[in-house]
Amino acid sequence: xxxxxxxxxxxxxxxxxxxxxxxxxxxxxxxxxxxxxxxxxxxxxxxxxxxxxxxxxxxxxxxxxxxxxxxxxxxxxxxxxxxxxxxxxxxxxxxxxxxxxxxxxxxxxxxxxxxxxxxxxxxxxxxxxxxxxxxxxxxxxxxxxxxxxxxxxxxxxxxxxxxxxxxxxxxxxxxxxxxxxxxxxxxxxxxxxxxxxxxxxxxxxxxxxxxxxxxxxxxxxxxxxxxxxxxxxxxxxxxxxxxxxxxxxxxxxxxxxxxxxxxxxxxxxxxxxxxxxxxxxxxxxxxxxxxxxxxxxxxxxxxxxxxxxxxxxxxxxxxxxxxxxxxxxxxx
Amino acid sequence: xxxxxxxxxxxxxxxxxxxxxxxxxxxxxxxxxxxxxxxxxxxxxxxxxxxxxxxxxxxxxxxxxxxxxxxxxxxxxxxxxxxxxxxxxxxxxxxxxxxxxxxxxxxxxxxxxxxxxxxxxxxxxxxxxxxxxxxxxxxxxxxxxxxxxxxxxxxxxxxxxxxxxxxxxxxxxxxxxxxxxxxxxxxxxxxxxxxxxxxxxxxxxxxxxxxxxxxxxxxxxxxxxxxxxxxxxxxxxxxxxxxxxxxxxxxxxxxxxxxxxxxxxxxxxxxxxxxxxxxxxxxxxxxxxxxxxxxxxxxxxxxxxxxxxxxxxxxxxxxxxxxxxxxxxxxxxxxxxxxxxxxxxxxxxxxxxxxxxxxxxxxxxxxxxxxxxxxxxxxxxxxxxxxxxxxxxxxxxxxxxxxxxxxxxxxxxxxxxxxxxxxxxxxxxxxxxxxxxxxxxxxxxxxxxxxxxxxxxxxxxxxxxxxxxxxxxxxxxxxxxxxxxxxxxxxxxxxxxxxxxxxxxxxxxxxxxxxxxxxxxxxxxxxxxxxxxxxxxxxxxxxxxxxxxxxxxxxxxxxxxxxxxxxxxxxxxxxxxxxxxxxxxxxxxxxxxxxxxxxxxxxxxxxxxxxxxxxx
Numbered sequence: 002x003x004x005x006x007x008x009x010x011x012x013x014x015x016x017x018x019x020x021x022x023x024x025x026x027x028x029x030x031x032x033x034x035x036x037x038x039x040x041x042x043x044x045x046x047x048x049x050x051x052x053x054x055x056x057x058x059x060x061x062x063x064x065x066x067x068x069x070x071x072x073x074x075x076x077x078x079x080x081x082x083x084x085x086x087x088x089x090x091x092x093x094x095x096x097x098x099x100x101x102x103x104x105x106x107x108x109x110x111x112x113x114x115x116x117x118x119x120x121x122x123x124x125x126x127x128x129x130x131x132x133x134x135x136x137x138x139x140x141x142x143x144x145x146x147x148x149x150x151x152x153x154x155x156x157x158x159x160x161x162x163x164x165x166x167x168x169x170x171x172x173x174x175x176x177x178x179x180x181x182x183x184x185x186x187x188x189x190x191x192x193x194x195x196x197x198x199x200x201x202x203x204x205x206x207x208x209x210x211x212x213x214x215x216x217x218x219x220x221x222x223x224x225x226x227x228x229x230x231x232x233x234x235x236x237x238x239x240x241x242x243x244x245x246x247x248x249x250x251x252x253x254x255x256x257x258x259x260x261x262x263x264x265x266x267x268x269x270x271x272x273x274x275x276x277x278x279x280x281x282x283x284x285x286x287x288x289x290x291x292x293x294x295x296x297x298x299x300x301x302x303x304x305x306x307x308x309x310x311x312x313x314x315x316x317x318x319x320x321x322x323x324x325x326x327x328x329x330x331x332x333x
Numbered sequence: 334x335x336x337x338x339x340x341x342x343x344x345x346x347x348x349x350x351x352x353x354x355x356x357x358x359x360x361x362x363x364x365x366x367x368x369x370x371x372x373x374x375x376x377x378x379x380x381x382x383x384x385x386x387x388x389x390x391x392x393x394x395x396x397x398x399x400x401x402x403x404x405x406x407x408x409x410x411x412x413x414x415x416x417x418x419x420x421x422x423x424x425x426x427x428x429x430x431x432x433x434x435x436x437x438x439x440x441x442x443x444x445x446x447x448x449x450x451x452x453x454x455x456x457x458x459x460x461x462x463x464x465x466x467x468x469x470x471x472x473x474x475x476x477x478x479x480x481x482x483x484x485x486x487x488x489x490x491x492x493x494x495x496x497x498x499x500x501x502x503x504x505x506x507x508x509x510x511x512x513x514x515x516x517x518x519x520x521x522x523x524x525x526x527x528x529x530x531x532x533x534x535x536x537x538x539x540x541x542x543x544x545x546x547x548x549x550x551x552x553x554x555x556x557x558x559x560x561x562x563x564x565x566x567x568x569x570x571x572x573x574x575x576x577x578x579x580x581x582x583x584x585x586x587x588x589x590x591x592x593x594x595x596x597x598x599x600x601x602x603x604x605x606x607x608x609x610x611x612x613x614x615x616x617x618x619x620x621x622x623x624x625x626x627x628x629x630x631x632x633x634x635x636x637x638x639x640x641x642x643x644x645x646x647x648x649x650x651x652x653x654x655x656x657x658x659x660x661x662x663x664x665x666x667x668x669x670x671x672x673x674x675x676x677x678x679x680x681x682x683x684x685x686x687x688x689x690x691x692x693x694x695x696x697x698x699x700x701x702x703x704x705x706x707x708x709x710x711x712x713x714x715x716x717x718x719x720x721x722x723x724x725x726x727x728x729x730x731x732x733x734x735x736x737x738x739x740x741x742x743x744x745x746x747x748x749x750x751x752x753x754x755x756x757x758x759x760x761x762x763x764x765x766x767x768x769x770x771x772x773x774x775x776x777x778x779x780x781x782x783x784x785x786x787x788x789x790x791x792x793x794x795x796x797x798x799x800x801x802x803x804x805x806x807x808x809x810x811x812x813x814x815x816x817x818x819x820x821x822x823x824x825x826x827x828x829x830x831x832x833x834x835x836x837x838x839x840x841x842x843x844x845x846x847x848x849x850x851x852x853x854x855x856x857x858x859x860x861x862x863x864x865x866x867x868x869x870x871x872x873x874x875x876x877x878x879x880x881x882x883x884x885x886x887x888x889x890x891x892x893x894x895x896x897x898x899x900x901x902x903x904x905x906x907x908x909x910x911x912x913x914x915x916x917x918x919x920x921x922x923x924x925x926x927x928x929x930x931x932x933x934x935x936x937x938x939x940x941x942x943x944x945x946x947x948x949x
Binding site: 085086087088093097152155159160163166167168169172173174176177180274275276277279283284286287292 | 452454592594599600746761763764765766767769786788789790791792794795798799801802804
């Protein structure tokens with residue numbers, strides 16, 4: 002199989018997976034009891050009014066009609082209308098996704114860089130006190146629930162030391178100022194970084210276990226391979242040797258990176274609630290409670306697409322990162 | 334008058350006798366004869382049969398279905414399932430504590446208790462469909478501002494909403510006499526006469542005990558007095574749905590702070606201030622701060638004039654004449670009788686059959702602009718809730734600004750200009766993020782000093798931490814516990830504002846089937862709950878226990894203790910609960926398990942059906 006045909010086949014599988022996930026989400030949510038209109042009953046809405054609303058929302062149509070409209074709307078970039086806010090889902094979700102991405106992408110990236118380097122470092126020092134304490138510390142941080150870790154950081158750095166604020170992305174007045182400006186303008190404000198530090202640290206500390214331990218194990222494994230003995234015998238300096246080890250040992254970590262990125266989105270829900278970070282997690286929680294299906298469906302779809310595409314990209318990059326990996330039947 | 338059990342008995346239904354007769358037959362035959370709610374002992378429908386089977390579950394647990402009941406007793410009372418709303422934030426804690434309160438003495442009564450957490454949507458759907466897999470619903474009526482008139486909740490408990498019809502009657506309470514009074518009061522033009530009829534309806538309701546109240550619903554807020562001047566809070570306190578205390582006290586910052594920073598729950602900042610579907614919570618916020626109505630409820634739940642100087646109601650209640658004060662909208666235009674006419678005639682056109690009973694303006698409402706400052710509301714029939722529910726809820730809108738924005742062409746999707754005549758003007762609005770309000774000096778009733786920025790917070794803990802860290806000057810929608818902790822942490826620099834919403838917490842026994850359909854069982858439950866204990870554990874003694882059966886609390890303008898029946902004691906009285914049951918023929922086996930009376934009916938009407946008004 003040529004690389005081109007592999008690429009085409011992998012792309013088709015990716016698209017198919019996304020379609021399957023979108024369809025599954027649609028049917029799962031329709032199978033759940035109750036919908037947003039149930040909440041309106043509590044407020045005194047009568048059945049005729051509920052039916053009128055359900056008709057407006059298209060919920061009275063046969064399931065296959067709803068499904069057809071859902072899929073065709075998705076294909077045209079229309080994620081539907083939020084029941085709760087009477088607003089296009091995309092307009093509601095897009096700024097929240099951006100806010101979450103701003104937090105999670107740099108934090109997870111930093112986690113993998115710091116954790117990977119730390120794992121490589123302790124992997125080269127097997128049996129040392131540093132290795133033992135390193136493994137214990139990252140394991141302890143990961144064993145604490147992420148929200149509780151956030152609360153501990155707040156207790157220390159906000160309540161006790163008064164260094165960082167407890168909540169939000171910016172102080173309210175500053176938030177109002179930047180909302181009409183380009184998104185990146187907020188990054189220029191020192192206040193943004195003060196608000197950013199604690200949630201960033203929480204994500205970093207919580208997720209650092211994966212890259213650290215995987216890299217450490219991988220380094221230990223690679224370090225015992227024969228080609229490194231050859232390099233040592235040649236007199237290659239330790240720093241260059243470490244670079245070679247890291248390059249070969251980093252594949253499992255790189256594989257895990259997009260998965261962690263996607264997983265952290267779900268893990269971010271509680272961290273966002275603790276820090277009142279205006280991201281997708283908060284919106285997801287409130288939408289689930291309100292049975293706002295279009296919003297929940299879309300957020301779940303985004304998370305799934307994130308994972309699927311992440312794996313797709315990693316698969317494609319594998320061959321580039323490690324020449325030993327080739328497509329089956331590749332002539333090269 | 335016990336509405337359900339006794340009424341069914343009067344029809345000559347003797348389910349126990351039927352069960353005794355066939356107790357020697359096969360289990361299948363037994364199940365088939367289980368439900369005979371309407372037709373004697375024939376087991377005429379599957380729904381009834383299913384119900385009977387379900388009721389037998391508890392007996393089956395220890396081998397005690399109909400045939401093995403103690404002498405002279407009926408079936409064993411099944412394990413009681415308490416449904417509660419698990420998504421209500423602080424109130425959910427109270428719901429769970431309420432169930433625990435019952436659970437802790439359940440064995441003394443000979444029953445077992447299990448819980449069924451549900452989202453609000455699921456819970457409402459289950460009650461509306463009369464789904465009989467739970468026996469009590471533990472939740473609360475939301476303190477939406479329009480419920481300061483009792484009509485909405487009175488209507489909710491009408492017989493027309495009971496049964497499996499998709500309509501929400503919180504207890505599936507069926508009482509025709511009550512329902513007739515409810516229908517009568519809604520068109521009574523003379524306030525005193527209406528109050529009397531509402532009192533009669535509440536009296537029946539209270540006697541029947543379809544709602545077992547526990548404690549007043551506390552509201553807790555905190556003010557950082559280094560940042561904001563303390564407020565004089567009335568009985569309503571300060572909450573996300575009630576900002577009256579803040580505007581009444583002038584909303585001033587202190588200590589060099591220039592802006593009041595406050596929190597809001599996420600659902601409050603929706604896309605439009607126009608009263609859109611599903612947006613009842615936020616109406617209180619907007620009418621009190623930005624979109625002043627002619628009159629509204631103040632921090633003591635009393636109606637006070639705002640844009641109106643005063644009003645006069647005709648003797649027959651079909652005309653109300655308002656004299657307007659000098660006021661301006663946020664765009665500088667004066668508030669005129671023409672704006673009043675356009676606003677309420679338009680809203681009547683849109684919402685005469687609207688989403689909520691208490692926001693339904695009369696369909697045939699006409700408003701005459703007598704002159705620039707006089708508006709006369711006319712309805713063919715008296716519409717008393719206009720003055721007590723609808724007009725205090727909807728703010729006056731500037732006609733030209735809203736017409737220009739396209740509201741008449743597309744009432745549900747237009748660019749809301751967000752202009753009112755409230756003491757605050759909207760300076761910045763970000764859906765789901767924050768709202769900035771600046772003082773507006775054209776409001777005739779309230780003079781406020783400082784701007785406010787309200788930001789969305791979805792976690793009480795996050796609000797508390799932000800407040801204690803000086804990031805918020807006002808924290809609303811706190812739990813009583815959070816208020817207590819703030820008080821302990823901040824001492825004198827925090828004013829803890831405790832109030833009470835006007836609808837108490839409680840339990841809704843499902844009266845469509847046993848055991849909730851039996852008055853004595855509801856009484857027993859009401860004696861089993863430790864109200865004082867709940868007040869201590871949930872509200873730290875800051876709330877009040879509710880011992881009379883009423884969906885209105887003492888703060889409610891229509892609360893009238895004279896017509897109410899006592900539901901239970903402040904602290905639990907298990908002996909009294911047992912006595913009530915024993916007096917009504919209930920009994921226990923040697924293991925202390927509770928059994929129905931020998932001739933007890935097990936369903937008030939067949940499952941899947943609606944109650945026949947002639948029988949209740």
